Amino acid sequence: xxxxxxxxxxxxxxxxxxxxxxxxxxxxxxxxxxxxxxxxxxxxxxxxxxxxxxxxxxxxxxxxxxxxxxxxxxxxxxxxxxxxxxxxxxxxxxxxxxxxxxxxxxxxxxxxxxxxxxxxxxxxxxxxxxxxxxxxxxxxxxxxxxxxxxxxxxxxxxxxxxxxxxxxxxxxxxxxxxxxxxxxxxxxxxxxxxxxxxxxxxxxxxxxxxxxxxxxxxxxxxxxxxxxxxxxxxxxxxxxxxxxxxxxxxxxxxxxxxxxxxxxxxxxxxxxxxxxxxxxxxxxxxxxxxxxxxxxxxxxxxxxxxxxxxxxxxxxxxxxxxxxxxxxxxxxxxxxxxxxxxxxxxxxxxxxxxxxxxxxxxxxxxxxxxxxxxxxxxxxxxxxxxxxxxxxxxxxxxxxxxxxxxxxxxxxxxxxxxxxxxxxxxxxxxxxxxxxxxxxxxxxxxxxxxxxxxxxxxxxxxxxxxxxxxxxxxxxxxxxxxxxxxxxxxxxxxxxxxxxxx
Numbered sequence: 001x002x003x004x005x006x007x008x009x010x011x012x013x014x015x016x017x018x019x020x021x022x023x024x025x026x027x028x029x030x031x032x033x034x035x036x037x038x039x040x041x042x043x044x045x046x047x048x049x050x051x052x053x054x055x056x057x058x059x060x061x062x063x064x065x066x067x068x069x070x071x072x073x074x075x076x077x078x079x080x081x082x083x084x085x086x087x088x089x090x091x092x093x094x095x096x097x098x099x100x101x102x103x104x105x106x107x108x109x110x111x112x113x114x115x116x117x118x119x120x121x122x123x124x125x126x127x128x129x130x131x132x133x134x135x136x137x138x139x140x141x142x143x144x145x146x147x148x149x150x151x152x153x154x155x156x157x158x159x160x161x162x163x164x165x166x167x168x169x170x171x172x173x174x175x176x177x178x179x180x181x182x183x184x185x186x187x188x189x190x191x192x193x194x195x196x197x198x199x200x201x202x203x204x205x206x207x208x209x210x211x212x213x214x215x216x217x218x219x220x221x222x223x224x225x226x227x228x229x230x231x232x233x234x235x236x237x238x239x240x241x242x243x244x245x246x247x248x249x250x251x252x253x254x255x256x257x258x259x260x261x262x263x264x265x266x267x268x269x270x271x272x273x274x275x276x277x278x279x280x281x282x283x284x285x286x287x288x289x290x291x292x293x294x295x296x297x298x299x300x301x302x303x304x305x306x307x308x309x310x311x312x313x314x315x316x317x318x319x320x321x322x323x324x325x326x327x328x329x330x331x332x333x334x335x336x337x338x339x340x341x342x343x344x345x346x347x348x349x350x351x352x353x354x355x356x357x358x359x360x361x362x363x364x365x366x367x368x369x370x371x372x373x374x375x376x377x378x379x380x381x382x383x384x385x386x387x388x389x390x391x392x393x394x395x396x397x398x399x400x401x402x403x404x405x406x407x408x409x410x411x412x413x414x415x416x417x418x419x420x421x422x423x424x425x426x427x428x429x430x431x432x433x434x435x436x437x438x439x440x441x442x443x444x445x446x447x448x449x450x451x452x453x454x455x456x457x458x459x460x461x462x463x464x465x466x467x468x469x470x471x472x473x474x475x476x477x478x479x480x481x482x483x484x485x486x487x488x489x490x491x492x493x494x495x496x497x498x499x500x501x502x
Contacts, residue, residue: 016079018043018180018211019064019096024073026059028401033059034070035235041180046202046212048226048243050219051255052433056235057215058100058403061182064213065098066091078179095179097170099186103162103344107155111135111165114154118169138168142201143194159189159342160308167198171205180211185404187216188430189341191308191459192493199225217405217433218460219248231255252434279453280422282319282330283478292478294471296422296453301444303467304457306496308427311476312457316424319455323422334421334453337361339411341427341457347411348399355381355395357410361418384413389439405432412440416447423447425456429463441466461489472496 017040026034034056041047049057062068063075066088074083077094091097105114115135116122122131132150139146143164154162167186171178183202187195195218202212202225216222222229222243229246231239231254239254246254280296294315296302304312320338322330340346348357359366359377366376381395388409392402399407408428415423429437444454445466456467464470470487472480472495480495 017041017076018078020074020076021060021064022074024060024063024070024075026063026068026070032235034063036073037232037235037237039064039230039237041211041213043179043211044206044209045228046206046214046226048222048229049213049215049232050217050222050229050251051232052405052435055232055255055433057232058184059235060232061098061100061184061213061215064091064180065096065100065182092174093176095176096182097178097180098182098184099167099170100184103166105154105162105166105169107153109154110150111148111152111154111157112150114165115150115169115172119172119174121175134172135165135168138172139164142168142171143197158309159345160191160194163189164194171201178210180213181205182213182215184215185217185430186214187218187221189308189427189459192461193307195221217437219251219434223248223251255433255435277333278331279333280319280331280455282315282322292471292481294455294478294481296455296469298421298453299448299451300469301448301454301456301467303464303470304455304473305461305464305470305492306473306479308459310473310496312473313426314476315473316426316455316457319422319424332422335419336422336424337415337418337420339415339423339425339428341425341430343404343407343411346426348407350398350400352399353396354385354390354392354399354402354410357399358384358395358413358417361414361420365419380417384417388413388416388443389436405436408432409436409440412443416443421451422453422455425454425458427457427459429458429460461492464492 020040022038024034024037024039037056037060039060049061051057059068063070066086069086074081075086076082077096082090106117109117112128112131112135115131116127119134122134136150139148146161146164148157148161148165154165157165163186170181186198190198199221202214206212214222214226223246226243229241229243229251230237231251233255276297278295278297281293283293294302294304304315306312316338319330319332320336323332323336349360355377359380362380363372366373366380384390385392385395390402390409390413391406399410402410411428429440448454456463458464464487465484468484470482470492471478472492474496480491482491
C-alpha cells in the first residue's frame, strides 16, 4: 500500500478508487505546496488527512475540489481521467463537494438564500419555500436542536451556527448524487456536542456508501471516525495506513512533532492559592444575577469553558470595550490585546502583509516624532517570525498566502509583541495543528510567568487543563468556577448542561 513517497492507495487495493490522484505537484512562487502526492479514496471510505499547518493538506483538497489546477500529475474520478479539464463545476457534476475551513457563505444573504446559491436547481416560482425546506431538513438531520431558521441572516449567526449551515448545504441533496465530501476542519468552531452530531452523521453517510475526507487537528476525531489515515508533511505523504494501526502518540510522531502527555504539554499540578488584587473583574451581563464574576490576577491563565455561544465571546468583547472606557460590568487594570478565533472576520487585515498584521498593534511604540521607524518595524517582524515560527520566506508577503494556522500565529505575534498586560483569547486555536499549539502554549506559559494575564475561551477541554482557574458558562451566565486541581471533563460537561451546576 505504501509507495516510495508514502503515496496512498485505498484500503482495499483490489477496489477501483473513487478518486485517484497521482504525482500531484503545486508551487506558489518559491513555496512548494505539493511535491508529488499520490492520494486515493474508495467509495464507502472515510479517510483522515493529518499534518501540521502548511503541510499541504488544504492545497491537495483544493485540487480535489477543482479550485486549484496542479502543475503536474494526474487526477481521475469514478474511473474517468479528469486531468487538464477538472474544475469546480466538473467536480460538482461528479458529486464532489467541499466544506472549507474558511466559510464560503454570503453573510448578507439568509440561510435559505445561501442554499439557493449552492443548489442552482432551486429556481422558479416558490424556490424560497423549497430552499427553506431543503436546508431545514438537512440541519435537522445532522444537528438536532440547532435553532437556526431559514430566514436568518448569515451575518447574524454565531460562527458555530454558520459552520453548521455550511455543512448542511453541502450534504443537502442536489441534482447530482453526492459521492465525496471533503471536510476541512469542520468542527473547529463547534462545541463537543455539536461536533459529535456531525461525526455521527459522517459515519452514517459512509455506511450508506458515501466517501469522506476528514481534515482535523483534533486527533481523537480522526482516530475514532476514520477508516484510514494519511499523514502529510512539507507537501508530501509520509504515512498512510488503517486508522486502527495508529495511536495518538504514533500519529503525532508521523506528523513530525514530539508527543506530550496532553496537547498543552502542561502538568496537572495543583494550582497555588489565588492571592492579590484582580487585574480583571467582570460579570456576565445582563443575566448573571448569581453574584459570580470572572476574576483574573497578574500572571494567571484563566479559562472560559462551556458550550459554544453561551456568553464567553460576549464577555471577552465586553472586556475589550471596557479597556477603552468605563463599564459598570467590568474592571480592568492594564492594557489589553485581543486574539480573535474568527480570523477572517475579526482578526487579519486581508490586504496587508504578514509583517503589517503583526506590527499594527505596536505602531505607537515603533514611531519616532510621529513617524514609523521602518527599521524597527522590520526588526519586530523578523524577531516574531523566528520566535513563533511563522512559515513564510518573506514577511512582506500578503497575510492570505499563509495557511490558516500560520495566520493564527501572526495574530498571536501581534498580541504578544504589543505592550498589552492582559491578553483576551477568543478560541484562537481552532483549526491549528498540534505542533503549532504546543509552540503557542509554551509562549503563553512563558509570558504568564513574566506577569502577563490571559483570559482564554476554548472549546477544547485539553486547553482548559493549561489554565490556572476555569469558569464555565451556560446561557450567558457563569455557572461554575474551579481551580485546576478541581477540573475534570465530567464536571465541565455537567456544568454546561445543568442549570443548577455548582
